[in-house]
Amino acid sequence: MSKKGRRVPYEESYLEEISKEFSKNEESENVFDELLITINCGLCNSLELHEKRWFFHIASGNYEIFKNSSKYSIDLKPLLELACFDDFKFRQVFSDYYNDLDGYKINSKFKVDYEKTLQTYDSNLGTFELVVKATPISVFEKEADILYLNAKFEEWSSIINNHKDAGDILLNRLIHYTNTFKNEFIENRGMGYFWIKTHKRILLLRSKYMYISGKQIFKDSKYFEINIGQNRIEYNYESHCHVAVKHFSLGVGINDKSHFYKDFDLTNIINLLPKIFSIANNLHIFNESIIASKDAKSFFFEYNSQVYALWVCEGKGRQVRFIEVTSFYPTEGNKHIEIYSKLTKSNPVILEGKSLAFFH
Structure with missing residues (x-):
């Protein structure tokens, strides 16, 4: 992909293919790096919808690993709070609480087990295997999620009614x-x-x-x-x-x-x-x-x-x-x-x- 002039968006099918084994795929890391630079330059909205969705899912699923890796050593959480990612954040939180939007019966989410995932890290190859498990939700996290859903409800109600x-x-x-x-x-x-x-x-x-x-x-x-x-x-x-x-x-x-x-x-x-x-x-x-x-x-x-x-x-x-x-x-x-x-x-x-x- 040319780095000069107007960037050419990545095909959705290409992103799906390279994301299958992100940690073992240098090509996918290069794409992630390019999108990360674009976002850090304040150009998130210049990305195609599927590019933003791909970046959000890769980053949100692995941010602790990115934070602790020698290559990135950054906290991606602030980036994931950008307005251009809000639809993807909503889908993620909404899906976690789909069957109980008040959270009374939701006590866990499927998340990356960072400790076990980091144990699979190969320093020579720079790769790791993702390990996912049902993880208990803290009271603080659940409260933050429900407050977020309530805010989205008020916002969406205004759109529907007006x-x-x-x-x-x-x-x-x-x-x-x-x-x-x-x-x-x-x-x-x-x-x-x-x-x-x-x-x-x-x-x-x-x-x-x-x-x-x-x-x-x-x-x-x-x-x-x-x-x-x-x-x-x-x-x-x-x-x-x-x-x-x-x-x-x-x-x-x-x-x-x-x-x-x-x-x-x-x-x-x-x-x-x-x-x-x-x-x-x-x-x-x-x-x-x-x-x-x-x-x-x-x-x-x-x-x-x-x-x-x-x-x-x-x-x-x-x-x-x-x-x-x-x-x-x-x-x-x-x-x-x-x-x-x-x-x-x-x-x-x-x-x-x-x-x-x-x-x-």
Whole structure:
């Protein structure tokens, strides 16, 4: 990479590859050094989103080792508090307390065991093996985390409540679905003040996580294509916001939606779904399926012993006709069984080590 003139961003796939064994990879250390210099020069915001995310995760996971190494001997904590890393810090803290945002039941986090990791240090090669373990959280750390989440809740609540359409389509649609969910499943369920307050806080913090995830997913494109037979389907902002709010909200309010609990998360849906239906197309399963009407159409497949439903329909708001994913979720209950049990189930194939079959 040229060091003169305007720097050329690193490809995301390249950073993922070299981070697999960071401590054994001189190339990854060189990249880290370059990004560290850029950040120290006050140019953090000049980095691409995936570059900042890569640096944050490497630095936050290893800062004690960096601090004690002969090469760096610096404390990276102040850098990780910069505003340009705040989305990544939020995702990290939020993930630690995902199932208990008040922290009452959270007593440990998975962290690097620095003592055992440093014992693996090879002074000749300058390498070490990362050792991770469940580490008890101190009262001070938990208090700091909860105060941080509370501050983010107040900040995000202000954005949600005072937002005016400024061209951020992702935020616009997320606010729409968040408010709809809040009205339907929290505020109009006949529950008391403190219950409503607690669940609104959970919903809003999750919606911030969903927004950050959406920015990561759609940083280079407004939509992703899923080919089903002869049809090109969009997974776009609308798709993401609908699926995120309605089907990743287990335990929020009193809702009757089905929720993802394995294999799919907010950021890997756009990687897995195209692979899944690419296999279906290669097997000629849906090639005769023509989506010609404006009516919604569903497709069912079974992945890792769980049946999923994917709904598509003609999209709105453009002059050119297009089809979009309107919903995607794991099925449950007799209603769905009655539908796909009447269909033919294909022979299973293996995708990423898990069984995959289609209903057609």
